[in-house]
Amino acid sequence: MVTERLSLSGDLLDSNSLAKVLDLLNHFGIGFQIRKFRVGEYSSEPSLIELFLTAPDLQTMRSALKACEEHGATFNLDEVVLAEADMDGVLPDGFYSTTNFTTHILLDDQWIEVENVEMDCGIRVWKQGETWNAATCAMHSVRKGDRLVVGFSGVRITPLDEEQRDDQEFRFMSNDVSSERPKRRMIAHAAEAIRKAKVEGKKVLFVGGPAIIHSGSAPLLARLVSDGWIDVLFAGNALAAHDIEANMLGTSLGVDLKTGSSGPHGHTHHLRAINKVRRAGSIAEAVKSGLINGGVMYTCVTRGIPFVLCGSIRDDGPLPDVITDNVLAQDTMRKFIGGVGVCLMVATTLHSVAVGNILPASAKTYCVDSDSDTVIKLTDRGTHQAVGLVTDCEFFLNELVANLSV
Amino acid sequence: MVTERLSLSGDLLDSNSLAKVLDLLNHFGIGFQIRKFRVGEYSSEPSLIELFLTAPDLQTMRSALKACEEHGATFNLDEVVLAEADMDGVLPDGFYSTTNFTTHILLDDQWIEVENVEMDCGIRVWKQGETWNAATCAMHSVRKGDRLVVGFSGVRITPLDEEQRDDQEFRFMSNDVSSERPKRRMIAHAAEAIRKAKVEGKKVLFVGGPAIIHSGSAPLLARLVSDGWIDVLFAGNALAAHDIEANMLGTSLGVDLKTGSSGPHGHTHHLRAINKVRRAGSIAEAVKSGLINGGVMYTCVTRGIPFVLCGSIRDDGPLPDVITDNVLAQDTMRKFIGGVGVCLMVATTLHSVAVGNILPASAKTYCVDSDSDTVIKLTDRGTHQAVGLVTDCEFFLNELVANLSV
């Protein structure tokens, strides 16, 4: 199977040249897919069509191309350019670097298949009697005097399937979700999206999990709230309870946030904090009475930022503000979704998926988690618009604050 | 922005009806993309073209569609069908289930935008004065007597971007790599691919890591080798050393494979096994002398299955068969790549990526690992053909043996 690209331009539709070319391709048994189809808006502007052809063999392809040429079709049949290696183990400058797809090169008017296809190699070419041969050649195997392909001319790769069509599409790092990305850059993007949303009068929704508190990042989130970047907070009992525990007792789930170690009876701390707020009646009352004097929830209350705390079956207590009925909790969240332009989902699988479920796809959504599986799960449940950042919540919040504080 | 699908069929090219339709669309300022383009091979067979249209507003779209109709273009402008809820909290049978994309419905000759778009809801429709309204309605919020959309007629969703075009493409579980898949089915596919490769005279390459031995799966791999399903084995020092340790001393990295516990001095076992083989001169010699009498390597030797053991800097010993020079090891693997039809990569990131690097994309490749990141890394390094199975090597091998033993 051989593939080729063919372009048609000009007054295609009126002159009926498209119809004629397609007829010819049919005649030669050449398959085609339309890649581009641009129809000139004004009569002065020419139309442009690009076709991707698949022929059973080279001979047929060349015959068909020649026939199409008469109707104004253009294509490229430049031959490969060769260069000689000037030292062992080094490819010539500008070397063609292989993919792992079946590859042919055009040389002396013939298409030669490259043997031993393998990515990240050069293509070595040699003559045996009258016949040209070509094979991949790993960099270390190059010997001085070898002839190798340079540039992109005259090289054709054969599609494995519909979706992998040409060299452009052989690339590394194509997965959306990976921890191996320049994340600082992605966080800067999120910051820009937040600024833009605020300018446009849209809301920023923050959805967070308790690891924000455990990792000692509460001051960063409180800063975002305090600086006016967050318009509404969705969380569960745990984020609020540990935030309050940290404020009252200096620990998060019993771990001292200054020393990182678990003290004696630390396991009772979050219960003591929750109990005190239950006695006060609500988080707002506890803030009012001075029981809580810092942290994320304190900042929400004093800044008037609304929060929705949704219950779950693993909750202790829970805090009096937690909505324990799931259906009511969902409906309460729904009331705050209108007008959300950016949604940040940080360190929570449960709440991220729950909010993804009720969010329109038009809301810019960033999902931050140390585990790539959280992002995979979120998009697997339909929140395709989510941009995944596989990273630490502490890092994310730190960078975001830095970006938004400029 | 409004979208619509439009079909043209018949003798499109000769009659120039395509040209006329495209002209009309241009005239109305309607964007279009060609989705299907099938040209009739014989004159008796009609051509078919499907266009995806994007108009600035509904009025324009409808005017354009009407104009195109004269040239044989067909489209669907059926209105939505409504049904009344017959009880609280339950949608009518055949209810339309929403996506999270912007949605319009066609009712009384008008396009109405659905409010509060959210996935997995019904669409509730009501009249306020003379105006129709539509909004998403969660299942639990349905009240007896509500009118809701049923079926797919008259509902249009607006693309978020180029790649997400229509309802077909809103779906769950779209990620290639996830542990939440019916894996038994995928393993059956791999087994079929292996059978097919053998029938076609192609080779099956097995690339494995030491977790195969640690998890107690050596007998399963040995069984595959023994039954003739594997033509060549690529591994490192660890797989071979722990396989031999297990055969000689019953442990893998000191863990007793019968009891699962680490015995005293277990940490010395793999070194003792390696030392004995170094004394024997090679694995084959150790098998010959009776020092090794079972396991994966034993089966390879006695069945004459070639293996390439590639060294790494974390190796102890290493075994005398290990190729310690990486370049030589790569070149040795290359000698066995020709003719490989199926490649199984099991429980090893290092060797999977290394083999992926030298494998043609045409080789059917299955990458099995308990961590989805391994599969992500492999495809991020260009081995796009790899089918990922996020699962236990023990489970994979067990099922594969069962499938191939029938």
Add this chain to the structure above:
Amino acid sequence: MVTERLSLSGDLLDSNSLAKVLDLLNHFGIGFQIRKFRVGEYSSEPSLIELFLTAPDLQTMRSALKACEEHGATFNLDEVVLAEADMDGVLPDGFYSTTNFTTHILLDDQWIEVENVEMDCGIRVWKQGETWNAATCAMHSVRKGDRLVVGFSGVRITPLDEEQRDDQEFRFMSNDVSSERPKRRMIAHAAEAIRKAKVEGKKVLFVGGPAIIHSGSAPLLARLVSDGWIDVLFAGNALAAHDIEANMLGTSLGVDLKTGSSGPHGHTHHLRAINKVRRAGSIAEAVKSGLINGGVMYTCVTRGIPFVLCGSIRDDGPLPDVITDNVLAQDTMRKFIGGVGVCLMVATTLHSVAVGNILPASAKTYCVDSDSDTVIKLTDRGTHQAVGLVTDCEFFLNELVANLSV
């Protein structure tokens, strides 16, 4: 710092020999920890005390040991045994294999420090003038004629800290949670625990997540229920909804369980299934009416096995049986906890932690997840008794059924 072990036995308390030995150790400035302390129950049975000594230097240690000897204390001061390497690159049989702790050897009545400590090496010994030297020697660096330590006599390693005291405790694979384990063996253990619980009249509680259905393992879980191994099931809306979706429509979250691919409109399937059950009034009513005729929930209903479905904020629908209030859901689960002997937690972080919260530590708990982080989180929240199996739920259930069907 030098360490040594010392044993005392006999009529220690009456003869006051313990008091005398401890006095002596104090006198010499030797630190000690009591490792074993067994007091004879009858006068005929001797007491036994083992002490772990730490001296500032070897000279002091030896003087102290000699003084203690008079009071019946015993210890071991055998020297190292050396053997000559008989070929290059191979250690002598019975070689001592090093740890990464500071190491001394006793040779010619002197303690010599081993240079370049490194795990998995031999100890090479050589004489320079009158002085003995010792250094680690990697296997490949051994040269014929080298003298190396064999056996364990005369080697002392120095504790890094309180918890890592002796050679016994240097070992590989010491983490409780890892995917590199012989899991088949651990599943057999779980099966035994289940059988034992049933014999003792205790209950078996199964806590499961929807991946059981997505992975096609519903028939395995249904089998366990049907065979009487499960006494109560805790789950969420998702497990039940997808189980019923699979029964009604053959898909799980739209993925066809036979082909593994997502069909058109698959994303609506679970909603259609839930809607039908809401119309029926309950799962039991839907079973009664024939709407549901197989699967996990069907089997629970027909076998009379109670189930508790706890709601969460990410639920669609939910099913009418789901308890949407978290506090009520927790209290309902509490009613079934009494008498639970074994708890299996499979493929769910949320429900595992929730159930762990209300489970007594005496209940044998197995936590099965493809992600080691789930098990880490569970024990980090106090369920220390949980045995973690980092594996696929499909594999676990398959093996468990096989073990329990014998």
Add this chain to the structure above:
Amino acid sequence: MVTERLSLSGDLLDSNSLAKVLDLLNHFGIGFQIRKFRVGEYSSEPSLIELFLTAPDLQTMRSALKACEEHGATFNLDEVVLAEADMDGVLPDGFYSTTNFTTHILLDDQWIEVENVEMDCGIRVWKQGETWNAATCAMHSVRKGDRLVVGFSGVRITPLDEEQRDDQEFRFMSNDVSSERPKRRMIAHAAEAIRKAKVEGKKVLFVGGPAIIHSGSAPLLARLVSDGWIDVLFAGNALAAHDIEANMLGTSLGVDLKTGSSGPHGHTHHLRAINKVRRAGSIAEAVKSGLINGGVMYTCVTRGIPFVLCGSIRDDGPLPDVITDNVLAQDTMRKFIGGVGVCLMVATTLHSVAVGNILPASAKTYCVDSDSDTVIKLTDRGTHQAVGLVTDCEFFLNELVANLSV
């Protein structure tokens, strides 16, 4: 089974009171373990022994304790303190918070077992006729007027096994490896360790993987080298190649580090960079000739910091400085291990385990990876001294630079 703690102090050994107490315990059939054993160094300093007792029942325990009292043994038999709940759903201040272990309370001279043991609850006490009853009580279930235990007096929990002995040891967050930690604090510790090593004249070894470059963190690592904090760098071909690719072409594995997107032909970039260095002969020569003018490797060369690049079978090229023979590579690394006080292992499983293999346990080792499995694998292979930080390399390096720049 009942447990109790008992202390003995004074001139225990001379007066033989220890012997007498142990005899008594034996007589009553009470098991004991010695928890503390401190012998007075001077005659004026009293000895102290703490025993942990296990009796078959409360009656026996109390009889034995009374008998021991005569010999100077002390123990605590205070009863529980009760407080009345003053409002619904709130525990009294100072409430006792339960664990999940079997629990008894001492009330009116009797030990009462607490029913329904469950962590994170209060203990409610009530009288039925003449009998006291006690049961756990979830916070939300408290009713005004309920009597609940406050403080720690009179509560005894029964050990599940040897290792879980008392309330101190029931705690959350006990796993060493978890992403839910205050990592900033741990990074500050690492910075202190580095400063201390430098003061003591010890070396700092950095072991790094290519994700450092992919994530855009090369400038941070270069900064550490440039500021003199790193004495030697161990890495593979990939870190060096992508660092040089980033310097020459602005990409890492083809991903533009400024925009985060993959450009056309990006997949050829690292090969082009490697080829140029091969032509130059070495990294140092390429720096000298101006071919490389920034980045990690440039900084090492210009600052005279030695580096060891160890080959692997997945390498492209490789760079001329890479040691392709594993055994030679290991031996080369060994030459730089002497004097290493701190080892930082960042974003590489292969090199971390390899270096862990040759590192003495006395070297402070920090293993930084976004995946907890890397740290688990490292300690499972014997590098028990490694402190794991489950986080992003970008975050780690950023914080470390900040800490060391003060």
